[in-house]
Amino acid sequence: MQSPTLNSTSTLNISSETAAHSEHPDLRMTGMAFFLVAESMIFLGLFAAFLITRSMVAVWQPEGSEVEILLPGINTIILISSSFVMNRGATAIKKNDEAGLRFWFGLTALMGAIFLGGQAYEYLHTPFGLTTSIFASFFYVLTGFHGLHVTFGLMLILMVLWRSRKPGTTLSISTSEWKPPSFTGTLWMWCGLFCSSWFICCNCKVGVAHPSNLRSPNIDYILSKTEIPKRDSPSFRVRAVRLHNTRREVLIGSSALRTGHCSRNWLNFWLSSKRY
Amino acid sequence: MTAPTATAHHHEERLWWHFFTFSTDHKVIGIQYLVTSFLFYFIGGSLAGVIRTELATPASDVVSPELYNQLFTVHATVMIFLWIVPAGAAFGNYLIPLMIGAKDMAFPVLNAIAFWLIPPGGILLMSSFLVGAPQAGWTSYPPLSLLTGKPGEFIWILSLLMLGTSSILGAINFMVTIWKMRIPRMDIHSMPLFCWAMIATSALILLSTPVLAGALILLAFDLMAGTSFFNPAGGGDPIVYQHMFWFYSHPAVYIMILPFFGALSEILPVHARKPIFGYRAIAYSSLIISFLGLIVWAHHMFTSGVPGWLRMFFMITTMIIAVPTGIKIFGWLGTLWGGKISFTTPMLFGMGLISAFLIGGLTGVMVASVPFDIHVHDTYFIVAHLHYVLFGGSVLGIFAATYHWFPKMTGRMYNEFWGRVHFALTFIGLNLTFMPMHELGLLGMNRRVAMYDPQFQNLNLLCSFGTLLLAISTFPFVINMVWSWLKGPQAANNPWGGLTLEWQTSSPPSIENFDELPVMTSGPYDYGLGGKKADFSFLKPKQRVMAASAEK
Numbered sequence: 036m037q038s039p040t041l042n043s044t045s046t047l048n049i050s051s052e053t054a055a056h057s058e059h060p061d062l063r064m065t066g067m068a069f070f071l072v073a074e075s076m077i078f079l080g081l082f083a084a085f086l087i088t089r090s091m092v093a094v095w096q097p098e099g100s101e102v103e104i105l106l107p108g109i110n111t112i113i114l115i116s117s118s119f120v121m122n123r124g125a126t127a128i129k130k131n132d133e134a135g136l137r138f139w140f141g142l143t144a145l146m147g148a149i150f151l152g153g154q155a156y157e158y159l160h161t162p163f164g165l166t167t168s169i170f171a172s173f174f175y176v177l178t179g180f181h182g183l184h185v186t187f188g189l190m191l192i193l194m195v196l197w198r199s200r201k202p203g204t205t206l207s208i209s210t211s212e213w214k215p216p217s218f219t220g221t222l223w224m225w226c227g228l229f230c231s232s233w234f235i236c237c238n239c240k241v242g243v244a245h246p247s248n249l250r251s252p253n254i255d256y257i258l259s260k261t262e263i264p265k266r267d268s269p270s271f272r273v274r275a276v277r278l279h280n281t282r283r284e285v286l287i288g289s290s291a292l293r294t295g296h297c298s299r300n301w302l303n304f305w306l307s308s309k310r311y
Numbered sequence: 312m313t314a315p316t317a318t319a320h321h322h323e324e325r326l327w328w329h330f331f332t333f334s335t336d337h338k339v340i341g342i343q344y345l346v347t348s349f350l351f352y353f354i355g356g357s358l359a360g361v362i363r364t365e366l367a368t369p370a371s372d373v374v375s376p377e378l379y380n381q382l383f384t385v386h387a388t389v390m391i392f393l394w395i396v397p398a399g400a401a402f403g404n405y406l407i408p409l410m411i412g413a414k415d416m417a418f419p420v421l422n423a424i425a426f427w428l429i430p431p432g433g434i435l436l437m438s439s440f441l442v443g444a445p446q447a448g449w450t451s452y453p454p455l456s457l458l459t460g461k462p463g464e465f466i467w468i469l470s471l472l473m474l475g476t477s478s479i480l481g482a483i484n485f486m487v488t489i490w491k492m493r494i495p496r497m498d499i500h501s502m503p504l505f506c507w508a509m510i511a512t513s514a515l516i517l518l519s520t521p522v523l524a525g526a527l528i529l530l531a532f533d534l535m536a537g538t539s540f541f542n543p544a545g546g547g548d549p550i551v552y553q554h555m556f557w558f559y560s561h562p563a564v565y566i567m568i569l570p571f572f573g574a575l576s577e578i579l580p581v582h583a584r585k586p587i588f589g590y591r592a593i594a595y596s597s598l599i600i601s602f603l604g605l606i607v608w609a610h611h612m613f614t615s616g617v618p619g620w621l622r623m624f625f626m627i628t629t630m631i632i633a634v635p636t637g638i639k640i641f642g643w644l645g646t647l648w649g650g651k652i653s654f655t656t657p658m659l660f661g662m663g664l665i666s667a668f669l670i671g672g673l674t675g676v677m678v679a680s681v682p683f684d685i686h687v688h689d690t691y692f693i694v695a696h697l698h699y700v701l702f703g704g705s706v707l708g709i710f711a712a713t714y715h716w717f718p719k720m721t722g723r724m725y726n727e728f729w730g731r732v733h734f735a736l737t738f739i740g741l742n743l744t745f746m747p748m749h750e751l752g753l754l755g756m757n758r759r760v761a762m763y764d765p766q767f768q769n770l771n772l773l774c775s776f777g778t779l780l781l782a783i784s785t786f787p788f789v790i791n792m793v794w795s796w797l798k799g800p801q802a803a804n805n806p807w808g809g810l811t812l813e814w815q816t817s818s819p820p821s822i823e824n825f826d827e828l829p830v831m832t833s834g835p836y837d838y839g840l841g842g843k844k845a846d847f848s849f850l851k852p853k854q855r856v857m858a859a860s861a862e863k
């Protein structure tokens with residue numbers, strides 16, 4: 036049913052697509068999307084390292100490395116809401132409203148600068164240094180890495196503003212395939228996303244595998260419900276013998292293999308070792 | 312397919328010094344990648360030569376143990392990050408736009424930047440020998456990497472960050488080019504299989520390389536700033552580094568092999584004059600390999616004290632990955648079955664790849680099982696396994712692809728006789744070098760040691776002799792390539808009678824690849840179908856070169 040339609044349209048399209056093909060297509064937004072996938076993976080890798088380390092450490096957070104929640108919280112809210120402000124700027128471009136573009140992008144840049152200023156203030160007033168504790172190290176490296184991205188985003192926004200200084204800019208931006216504002220906006224929203232997830236990671240005490248609130252109570256519960264067999268009970272003896280044999284097999288096997296004392300035919304050895 | 316008229320004058324616009332410039336032409340960049348990676352192959356191979364000379368005797372008599380550590384660390388790093396990964400990018404750059412009928416890559420400038428990160432990264436790495444190269448192995452596990460030679464280790468990290476960035480930029484380019492720039496009539500299921508393989512490779516690069524970058528940044532902080540992300544002395548956890556490292560470095564194995572799986576899927580049908588067996592199975596299995604490749608990393612860490620359930624999970628996923636790989640191998644065998652096989656050099660290397668990679672794949676399933684892995688972990692069995700995968704798989708694949716596309720890249724035909732000599736020496740040398748290592752590992756010889764128990768000497772001598780053969784085998788290759796590029800007979804536009812689009816343009820292709828937009832009139836592998844007799848028979852050697860130069 037569909038195939039005749041499809042065939043006719045695709046034949047018709049060939050000439051027009053051929054014409055379009057002669058110019059180099061502008062695919063920078065697609066490239067940006069793939070680039071952000073890669074960037075997200077750096078952050079996800081660092082988050083994973085942080086969360087795993089956190090779940091391994093007995094005491095969290097280490098003493099002397101308490102972060103305050105108010106200033107970073109306000110900062111996070113400013114950065115996230117600046118994405119919406121920027122969206123107004125994008126709408127202004129579509130309406131060909133130059134004043135709107137300058138106002139909303141200027142406001143976004145201001146909010147980004149406030150965020151960076153707040154971060155610098157926080158760095159200067161924290162009671163710990165880079166190497167004070169493992170938490171402190173993660174804190175500085177991850178927020179610093181994020182701040183670096185915000186700085187790049189801010190520079191891109193300023194570049195858009197610089198380009199908008201001449202009249203008629205919005206028109207050229209919106210008609211060309213290449214849209215610096217949406218390029219910038221994508222990066223900016225992505226910064227906000229990772230800022231908020233870092234904030235949640237850092238401050239949320241519930242819901243992560245944390246020894247003091249999740250794992251140990253579970254283990255305590257399991258231990259309290261499990262009957263540990265008495266030393267002279269039959270089940271204990273069976274398990275002990277089995278464990279002993281396994282360990283012996285592994286130990287003898289590996290040492291013999293490594294030193295070459297076993298038969299040269301490893302398969303024979305492998306089979307014969309099952310006798311233990 | 313309609314072949315554009317053969318034009319010989321186009322490539323005259325390309326001069327030799329263009330290959331030393333910041334050119335944005337994907338064909339120049341592809342050749343730049345390939346020649347650079349071959350140079351690093353010879354450097355890495357020389358390091359391997361010193362390693363095998365040292366291991367010819369049980370005593371540490373050629374180099375000191377410290378230098379030996381530096382040698383194997385740099386050998387592995389060069390071979391992975393400066394030889395096989397860039398060689399895959401080389402063929403991706405050269406072939407993707409030609410195969411999909413595009414004029415260039417999606418981002419030509421980005422492409423040139425990606426290439427020009429590689430020579431400085433490589434020189435930086437080699438310069439570490441001046442200050443004491445890294446000694447912690449290419450895995451660079453902390454705390455060992457934090458204790459042995461700070462400057463060398465830091466140079467290693469910087470060099471890897473550069474090479475990783477290059478790899479990511481290349482992957483973005485491949486993805487967008489294949490996704491968006493195919494000719495209108497080429498849908499995703501009539502795309503050459505090499506493009507499928509490059510999609511799978513690029514996805515892996517985009518998802519895993521950044522995690523390595525993250526790990527290296529943290530490691531650099533530990534090394535230079537005194538933090539303790541991975542340093543147990545300060546409360547850090549070295550196992551976290553191992554997880555992050557292998558999250559990249561296991562997929563790296565697939566990043567290194569998938570492009571050449573793709574190239575093999577191109578080479579076999581052409582030289583066997585048969586349609587590829589199971590197009591969709593081979594195409595989708597690339598994607599399945601790249602998905603499964605992301606969830607098998609902890610099989611490198613079975614002896615690192617990871618919990619039992621995690622070992623079980625990674626053992627099962629690792630064994631499952633043999634299934635899509637097996638699908639590919641059966642697809643290739645099905646392609647060869649009943650074909651009119653002509654034993655040209657690319658075909659010989661291709662068939663060598665199937666057999667050698669099969670051995671590497673099977674030992675891979677063996678070491679995937681936890682009990683066996685505990686026995687052979689860090690022994691020469693692992694060395695044998697990884698070299699059968701990387702040399703027997705990737706390197707033979709690079710040679711096959713180099714010979715197959717040599718006439719297209721240079722416009723000249725290589726010498727078939729010396730190509731076959733090169734194959735024979737390489738294949739014998741490969742098996743002689745790496746086959747005895749299986750036995751050595753099972754007997755218990757540890758890897759990364761400069762001195763060993765005298766009882767292992769005979770087998771080690773055999774390995775070293777094989778390495779000598781491999782070293783000798785590069786001479787016919789280099790002489791053949793250089794001589795043919797300069798003086799070889801001029802190649803026909805389509806010397807193999809191939810159906811993919813790169814054979815429909817001149818050899819070498821003109822500046823913008825195609826004089827007119829190429830049109831697909833058949834699928835990429837329709838050999839012997841549709842009553843086209845010419846497609847079924849392989850071109851005779853005389854037909855592979857231009858008429859004029861054949862007379863000379």
